[in-house]
Amino acid sequence: MNFSSIDQNVAKHIALNQEEIDFFHGLLQHKKVKRKQMILQEGDFCKDSFFVVEGCLRSFSIDKNGFEHILNFAPPNWWISDLYSLFSQKPCILNIESIENSQIILFSRENQEKLFAEIPKFERFFRIIAEKSLVSHQQRLLDNLSLTAEERYENFCKRYPSLIDGLAQKYIAAYIGVTPEFFSKMRSKILRNS
């Protein structure tokens, strides 16, 4: 199993010795998932955080009219989960699916607590990860409250530069909160004007 990308992710914020790294690796589980594979479904109980090594995942909800709304994309080196379910131990409100063939690392909440007990400085790592994620969610909330769809698309492109070309338009539309038809017209207009 290759943990080099998750090790680099951790090393950005805390320094570990070899013994600590080995202990951490012992708590992780590697998994290959096929394109369009559901990793977590609404109503399940979420027990893991997922770290993306290769590929891309998305988390989304389905509203009462059957429309999908994308909360997050997770390209390589991003974490993704249904945090509501993970922390509350209540059923998931989100679905998590692989957009392409992906390699992911599963890190269970149970093992996370073991890690905190054994190597408390991981509290610092996950504090920083949570704070960074919080900032980005706050900015997106403000975007949704105050920006036009076109401006939200611009911010999407800044946030996920690696995804713009590879991603189906319907996914970007479901992220910025417009219909695929509206998105397609808007994008044509932007391309014409640029």
Next chain:
Amino acid sequence: MNFSSIDQNVAKHIALNQEEIDFFHGLLQHKKVKRKQMILQEGDFCKDSFFVVEGCLRSFSIDKNGFEHILNFAPPNWWISDLYSLFSQKPCILNIESIENSQIILFSRENQEKLFAEIPKFERFFRIIAEKSLVSHQQRLLDNLSLTAEERYENFCKRYPSLIDGLAQKYIAAYIGVTPEFFSKMRSKILRNS
């Protein structure tokens, strides 16, 4: 200075001895603010997190058309800040204002780092606070993407039960993302039907 409410907030997640409590208190600053006082303005550099002891604060942005959009309310025992500015040391994108006469505790980022160095278990406390806040922001994002204004108002009432009656309608409208006129009509309709 009375720190009992912030001590109770901390004690929910970590246990401290008297020496640790005293060290923590030494890093805090108490402040009284009048109704409608601006505590932080867009363009400032945010250096503090604010814990509300009494009263209520709100964080909001002003869009290019002059409309206010409320990101968060902070009634007693809630934390509030411009996290983007606090973590990045870039200028604020938010304004923070007291809705009523309030007592708040200022906790600077600089003192927070001192606290982490001296009492590392505070990493755990702020990790949990950040994670809880993240869950609530994720849920609000999903609400904004998938729910009607009426459903968002219902969720607002569940999230801030203590605020419903005391808060000016224009603030609730700016939180759920509708104009005050639309909100007023919607609320009359809800009251008629209930």
